[in-house]
Amino acid sequence: MAKKVVRVHFMDDMVKAFAIDENASAETLKATVVERIGMKEDSCFAIFEKKDGWERCLEPDEKPCELMAVWTTDASGDPKKQCAFIFKKKIFLRDDEREMADPTAKHHVYIQALHSVIDSEYPSSMDDAIKLAGLQVQIVYGDNKPGIHQPGFLVNNLKQFVPKDLFPSKKPSEWETLIFKSHATNLGKSEEEAKTEYLDLVKQWPFYGTTFYPPCKTIGNRRIPTKVIIGVNAEGILLLKKDKELVSTHPFTEICSWASSSTTFAFEFGSQTESQKYTFETKQGAIIAASIQTYIDILVQMLKSGEEEEEDD
Helix, strand or coil, X not given: CCEEEEEEECCCCCEEEEEEECCCCHHHXXXXXXXXXXXXXXXXXXXXXXXXXEEEECCCCCCHHHHHHHCCECCCCCECCCCEEEEEECCCCCCCHHHHHCHHHHHHHHHHHHHHHHCCCCXXXXXHHHHHXXXXXXXXXXXXXXXXXXXXXXXXXXXHCCCCCCHHHCCHHHHHHHHHHHXXXXXXXXXXHHHHHHHHXXXXXXXXXXXXXXXXXXXXXXXXXXXEEEEECCCEEEEXXXXXXXXXXXXXXXXXXXXXXXXXXXXXXXXXXXXXEEEEECCCHHHHHHHHHHHHXXXXXXXXHHHHHHHHC
């Protein structure tokens, strides 16, 4: 069977090329990626398709080569830059000890967390931003060396260390001074230790592991803002204002149903006797619904496993 070259992007902007059969599935591509990079704990990772600014997780049986064939191409016949496959973490669970014990999985969790911090997907306080930047410098450059890490060393790439929403609040020289001061406190820490500390801090944030979807219009409900961001994580659904201020939380235990169309997403929450329904105008309804279903399936499986263990005991 003919082979096709598929390029997969990673969260640190690295790109790797993989030769797969034309009819290979997304699950096969993921397995090929996992084998190449040497990852052992890959159950929470997946291949995503990024197209025209939208991202969605591929279904296991979808065929990447078929998707590439319908991507809009430029005059040279190559897919436009807005179309890409991305390998990243799909599911965020509290119990991730096995991932953390796999250096490769841990690295990919780290680079995804780093991307979310720098891109201000996760809002950060000034103190946390400086501490994380100091740990990142330790990971990238090792121990603080006064003769090398002097004013001007970070100036040209400061935006790779500082959350974009906070960056304008200080002069580059001020950021550099604060980051080097934080970096000096990490003397002696190995790269793995610094990554662990970085992740331990970010995991404490309320929005860690939340997938956010672009602001969408609320339809027919005055109890919430006219435009909200929808977030989905292992606990449930979050509604936020455009500045990430929390509007409401809806645990999966309180969600009765959800539905989507090509232009809407809706969910009903409450109890069997009294419930409310929120409807939103969004093109990502199917993606949001699929994300919710994935978490529900995992939670149900975890519940069944727990019951089976109790029976065995």
